[in-house]
Amino acid sequence: MKLLIADDQMSLHTYLDKVIEWRALGITQVKHAYNGKEAADIAMEFMPDLLIIDIRMPELNGIDALRLIQSLPRKPKTVILSAFDEFEYARDALRLSVAYYLLKPVDAEQLIGTLRELIREIQSELQAAVERKLEKAGYKSDYSDICLDVIGAAFETIGITHYAVSSVRGNLPAGIAKELFSWASDSVIPYSFLLKEGSGEYIFLLGFKEELLQEQWLEWCELRIIHWRVSHPEWEAAMGISKVGTKLEALPLRVTESIQCSKLSFYVSDAVIGFREAPISGDTDLWMFHEMEKAFEGKARGGYQSEAIEGSIKDLFDQMRSRRPEPEFVYGVCHRLLFILTHAFNREMQQTPNVPSILELKQFRRFDNLRRYVYGKVDLFLLDTFGNSGKQFEVMRRIKSYIEAHCEMDLSLQTVADHFSIDKYRLSREFKQEAGENYWQFVTRIRMEQAAAFLKETNWKNSKIAERTGYMDESHFSRAFKKHYGLSPKDFRGKQEEG
Structure with missing residues (x-):
């Protein structure tokens, strides 16, 4: 100024x-x-x-x-x-x-x-002028020299020397995500400008008055997300952040970095994702996925057995998980898989089979959740098509594998049934038939075995072990552990150390 x-x-x-x-x-x-x-x-x-x-x-x-x-x-x-x-x-x-x-x-x-x-x-007028330019530039992805000159003049007046871009994605209603950066300004990042808003995505330009290391920028964003999740537990949000920059001519690159990182939240559970090279695969890998789709369609229309069809789907999802194509592409693949499957085995049907739309599939904002949903749909369809032989066992095997891999998550009967698109009463009944124990006995046993392993192999406190094994608090965990093993967690660990 x-x-x-x-x-x-x-x-x-x-x-x-x-x-x-x-x-x-x-x-x-x-x-x-x-x-x-x-x-x-x-x-x-x-x-x-x-x-x-x-x-x-x-x-x-x-x-x-x-x-x-x-x-x-x-x-x-x-x-x-x-x-x-x-x-x-x-x-x-x-x-x-x-x-x-x-x-x-x-x-x-x-x-x-x-x-x-x-x-x-002055600051209010400059912020409004910058946001007008950025809004136009953001929607057209056109950062002209005139636009950058306006931003540069505003930055100079306000005293901004460094900047970065953040993209926020999630199941967010209009206007609410701006709260991430509209809380009281602080000495670290006092200025934020909305670049773009729409379809659950918000892009912000953040201005700093002094040099900020990438680690400090990441930490600042993580604190914002924590605050956000406490204030709005009903909304899911993830943030992709660019590198910190000084030269405004690199603004389009910083925007691209943040968008690519926010898309990576589809594959990873991190609340804040810092920029890394090529986080999302480019078009060069798409031909491979199309070839795998064709192979799947050939098996579906050729009357292959359920194991071959499931194997094709698993291979395709494994490759998508590994190579990380654009989320939009994955939704399209899933829609086509379900369309091919339902039509291949229902040629004589008078009515068009009900295939989930891409919009319905987009309710699953994480790759793993989408994969479980598709697997569940495929399991039910193949069960109806090929009969019960072997299918019930396979579905229950997958559910047990899911429980073993997600001890820390909500494993209520309804939640897991929803993940696998199966009725919870059917899940309870068939689980006991296949596993020889009821659902909650299995969940508790797996959690206790995992807790025992943590007590043996780590020096974690009971509170952390409770969190990692799906218990809301330490006292609840300790009671469940003693009931299962006849020893408190402390006595169990002590006995292991003596041995």
Whole structure:
């Protein structure tokens, strides 16, 4: 923020420099003029954001100097300091859009309050101007020189030296994701600009007043996400962040980095994902997936057995998990798989089979959840098509594998039934038939075995082990463990150490 002080009294300049900490107000450059003509000349070259000016000065009075300054592309917010409380001066000041008319002798506190108010106005106007440019650029992905010049001028005025881009994705209603960056500004990242909003995705440009290491930027975002999840547990959000940059011509690249990272949240569970090279595979891998789809369609339409069809689907999902194509592409693949499967075995049907739409599939914002849903649909379809032989065992085997791999998650009967698209009563009945124990006995046994392994192999506290084995609190975990093993977690660990 730049300030020009114009007054013919040297003592006023000295006084203001002594009693006001300009940098504390965000003013980084201060210049002085001692008559009206000098003030106008300096203003033309210096382009101040703020102007403090006297009226009665030699060579050119303050009012006439302001008339010349009116020709600037962006006029400074102006405060007149005058010893004269005259209506004519006040009227002329109003015509020249002077913000404040203060009388001498100067009240430093009053002037500081006035400058703070004007600085807030400037920041608000600049933020609005930048967001207008960014909104247009974000939707068209067109960051022209004019757009970058506007942003650069705003950054210089506000004092932004570094920036980064963040993309927020999730099942978020319009307007709510901006809360991630609209909480009270802090000294680390005081400025945020909305680049783009739509379809559950929000892209922000964040400005820093000092150099910020990538690790600090990542940590700041993780704290924001934690705050967000506490405030809005009903909404799921993940954040992709770009590298920290200084040169605005690299802004389009920073935007691309953040979008690619946010898309990676489809595959990984991290709440905040920092930029890494090629996080999402490009078009070069798509031919392979199309070939695998064709192979699957050939088996489905050729009447292959269920094991061959399931094997094709598993191979395809394993490759997608490994190579990480665009989420949109994965949704399309899943829709086509289900379409091919239902139509291949229902050629004689009068009614068109009910195939989930891509929009319905997009409710699954994580790859693993989508895969489980598709597997469940395929299992049910093949069970109906090929009969019960071997299928019940296979479904229960998958459910047991899921429980063993996700001890820390919600494993209620309803939740797991929903994951596998199976009725919970059917799950309970068939699970006991296949496993020889009821569902909750199995879940508890697996969790206890996992807890025992943690007690043997780590020095984790009971609270962490409880969390990693799906228990809400340490006391509940300890009671369940003692009931299962006849020993408290502490005694169990002690016995293991003695052995």
